[in-house]
Amino acid sequence: MATVNPPRGMRDFLPADKARRERVLSVIRERYRAHGFDEIETPVVEEYDRLHAGIGGDNEKLSFNIVRRGLDADAIRAGAEDPAALSDLGLRYDLTVPLARFYATNRGQLPTVFRSIQIGPVWRAERPQKGRYRQFVQCDIDIIGDDSARAEAELIVASLDTIDALGLTGGVVRVNDRRALDWMLDSFGFTEQERPGVLITIDKLDKIGADGIVAELRERGATAPAVEAFAAFLRRPQTLEYNAYGEKQIRKALPENAPDELVAHLVGLGEAVAAARPAAEGIDPIPLQFDPFLVRGMGYYTGTIMELAHPSVGYSLGGGGRYDGMIGRFLGQQVPAVGFSIGFERIVDLLESAEDATARSVVLVHDADVPVAELVAHKAALIAGGARVRLERRTKNFKGLLERAAADGYTAFAAVRAGDAAEALEVKPLS
Structure with missing residues (x-):
């Protein structure tokens, strides 16, 4: 018998959870749009070859692939060792690869410098654990067509403004540059062929420390003098x-x-961010921190790398970077691009108590004998006044009914009896 639980690494959301998520999404969308970004939508499915073109880093290994239709048993056995022979499509594992394909497809209808918003679910065949899911929402902003530091500054300012609007003030963006990493490794004497492996090791610095990094590099057989x-x-x-x-x-x-x-370039980026975000007293004038060992793991980064940190948690709340080489794979010509993604799932978890203070929500608790016409009239009148309204028949466990309504996000209630006039309803707070 099939289990009633959702697939591992995927979740159901109860009404209050869903409402909280939508409130957070509405703030993110509003702030992104205020900064001049426009929302687009791409399919959740992309061609297998595109998802496995070597531009998605380790995420390509986590792609959910869709088996080709019409395969017979012989074809399945023949392709058992070759996923590409069995699959022609896959679920997107991020929003950057679909954006690159979208721009290549629609560039003739887009402005020279295109600022996009993409918000939607992505899927990765992760090992499920706390805070790591197989289906989760990404919130991306990207700027395509601008190779100057202005693009990075716009992304940083928009992202910091957004988490401020969500109540997470005090955020800092750690900054590095892939070119700085390459120069640094070259100055130490690592060969170009060694760099990918060395960067994988450097990315673990926060976890294993300097001694661990050196030991792992030696185990890798990296150039000893380097x-x-x-x-x-x-x-x-x-x-x-x-x-x-x-x-x-x-x-x-x-x-x-x-x-x-x-x-x-890095100094100018800080000056641009500072100009857009006047500092409060006692706060650093530039909410950036240079980190020469920030890698972020994605092999397609070609320039600036960014990661959003907040003093309330020890993990990042988002990040991104410049990926000037990706779109050129589809167009055959270089197109500058840079993006930033806010960690929606992590931010929602930090805002569990967030409430929608802009709308009144009322439960009308009615006796069994109240005519339906009166009930829907009371409800319509409150809705017309801007409230969210639910009808509930009074039960013996009146306290339990109100507690459930509060858990669902309602903030007030009114008792309704047969014949009550609309102006006679007494709306009381639930708390």
Whole structure:
């Protein structure tokens, strides 16, 4: 007999949960649109070859593939070792690959610099665990067609503004640049062929520390002098002096003689963000922090890398980066692009007590003998006044009825008896 539970890693949402999620989504959409982004929609299914074109990083390994229709037993046996022979479609594992395909398809109808919003579910064959699901919602903003730091600044400012609007003030964006990572590894002496593996190891710095990084690089068989040079850099003596985001912080975090052009790009990004977000007293003027070891794991990043942090939690609440090479795979010409994704599921969990303070919601608790015409008239009158209204027949467990209504997000109730005039209804708060 089939289980009544949803598939592992996927969830049902009760009305109050769904309402909370929709309230958060409405704030995100409103703030994104205020910053000049326009929402688009793409199919949840993309062609198998596109999802496995080498542009999705490790997520490609987690794709849910759709078996081709009409395969007979012989074809299935013949393709048992080759998923591409069995599948022609797959569920999207992120929103970036579909956006690249969307732009290539529709670029003639889009502005030269296109600012998009994409909000929707994605699917990954993850190992289900706390905070990690097989189906989850992503909230992406992307700018296509702008190769300047203005694009990154717009994304950062819009994202910080959005979490501020959700009540999560004090957010900071950690910043790095793929070009800085490549220059740094080259300066230590790692070969170009070694870089992907070295970056995978560096991405674990927060978890295993400097000693763990050095040990793993040695186990990988990375160039020995490069490993020793990197180890010396990680263990170099440093002052405890605090430096706000800017040239001093950036140069202090990198090996000596970092390229001036790269440093200037990162400094300019901070100046642009600061101009858009005047700092309150006692708060850093620039809500950015340079992190030379920020990798974010996605191999398609070509420039700036960003990650959203908040002091209330030890994990990131979003991130993104520049991926100038992706769209060119579809068009045969380079198109600059950069995106940022807010971690919707993590943010919703932080806002469990969030309530919709803008609308009144009322439960009309009526006696069994109240005529239907009177009930729907009372309900219609309250709805016309901007309220959300539910009808409930009075039960013996009156307290339990009100508790359930409160759990469903209702904030007030009124008792209704036969013959009551609309103006006679006494609406009382539930709490």
